[in-house]
Every structure is written in C-alpha cells, then in structure tokens.
Amino acid sequence: MMSRASAKPAKFLRKVCQVEAVRGDDAQWWDRLPVYTLTFADPGGERMPCRIACGDVVKVVVPNYKPKSYSMSRQGDGEFDITYKYYPGGKCSGYLESLSIGDEIQCFAKGGKRRNDGGTHIGMVAFGVGITEVLPVATAQLTHSDVKRVKLIWATKTWGDCFWLDELERLKADERFEVVHVLSREDRDGCRRGRVTPELLKEELDEAWGVGTTVDRANVRLISIGTKAMMRDFNDMAYADLDYKYAANRLLED
C-alpha cells in the first residue's frame, strides 16, 4: 500500500451535494452540516489501490498539515469518490471545501483489513457519515453467496442527515438486505427513535435473526463505523453486553 512519501496528484472533476446545510440561530453553529461527494481522476491514470470492500481509505494530504483519512465511497472507471461532511473551521474538510474543479489534491491509499470469512448474518452499524465506509462494504457482502442476511443500522440525528437513499432502495431489491434507520432527534414513521443501545442491537440482530437458536453465533459478523468514541461504545455493546467474541465475530480483521 502507498505511503505519504508516494502521494500522487489527483485532479478534482466534480462535486455533488448529498445533504444541504442548515444554519443554527447562533451564527457559529450549524444545525445540520452539509455532506458532499467529490470525484477525482485516478492519479496518473493509475487505479488507486483501495479495496472499498474492506474499508480502505484515501489519505488526503492537507497542505501544511497532515494526511487525513476519507473512505473511498465509490471506485469508478478512471475515477474515485470521497464523500465528506464539512465542518466549518475543519482543517481537512475545510480544505476539501475550498477546492475548485480542476484543482489537484495529493493523496495515497491506506488499508489492509481482511474479510473474516464464514459469516452468514452480517450486522452493520453506521454512525452518521460513517455510512460512506459501511455502504460499499455492505454492497460487497451481498456478492458472497453464503451471506444470508445483511442488516444495516444507520444512526443519524434526523432524516435530513440521510443520503444515498436511492442506493439503499436499489440494494433493498436484494431480499437479504435490510436497513433500519435510528434517529436521535426526530420521530418518523418507519424509523426507530433514539440511540443505538444494547437492547436495540439485541432486538434487531439476535432476536430478529434467532441467534443462538436458528442461527449459530459463530456465523454472525459485526462492524461499526463512526467516531472512535462511537465505535468503542459499539464494541462494548457487542462484545460485552451481547457477548459476541471480537476475534470470531468482527467482519473485518486487521
């Protein structure tokens, strides 16, 4: 895999807004941060060595700062996408926000996780913009014929924070795939209200699938993507409260 020393220039081709910003009453605060997808040409015409099925990232070298990670959200023919949430004042998302079409960024690929094979029931939790990594991984899981169920639990503040809804609908055409939206700040038909808790995971995964009865626990694979704190909380819930085994049940291994 490439390193910072081998960062290469990738030309910025286009930008799509996924989530519109909502400004708060306080001029400094935004009630909803915007999300954009940026498309870049493959550096030097060479396909970036990113395996989006395994959550590899694009390291964006921020000028006069350091490289920051962005999941590759799509790999196309001669191009790739990253999808970022813009944080006002954010060092890297601010840099991405400042780019104009035709500009070049310096970037390199990083990753190395492997699929922990053998899972038939895949439980995935995306916290907010963590969906950028989770959805490509979910899509890849559905290419495995031994996978019987893929359940994606997407936790956001509101429905307005959700994007890629068309893509989710398209994936739902595969009856093995299911999405559960968990909204912390909004009541909405068809969505759960609240946060991801051990009780919610037990209901949506163990009870829904019959883990321990019709489904062997050894056949469950789990993944969560979000901030470090959110992923730590998820690990406590999954590997302590629900008693899954980290080594055996995680979907991607280092």
Ligand SMILES: Cc1cc2nc3c(=O)[nH]c(=O)nc-3n(C[C@H](O)[C@H](O)[C@H](O)COP(=O)(O)OP(=O)(O)OC[C@H]3O[C@@H](n4cnc5c(N)ncnc54)[C@H](O)[C@@H]3O)c2cc1C
């Ligand atoms: C493996 C990995 C993969 C990742 N993939 C992605 C990805 O695909 N997409 C993505 O977007 N990120 C991703 N990230 C996170 C990304 O790397 C950066 O951490 C993120 O973009 C923030 O960096 P920043 O430099 O822009 O913000 P920072 O410089 O860290 O600052 C954030 C600023 O935003 C401010 N802020 C926060 N909320 C609000 C608000 N509501 N209103 C006003 N100001 C606010 C904060 O106070 C702070 O000043 C990933 C991280 C890792 C480790």
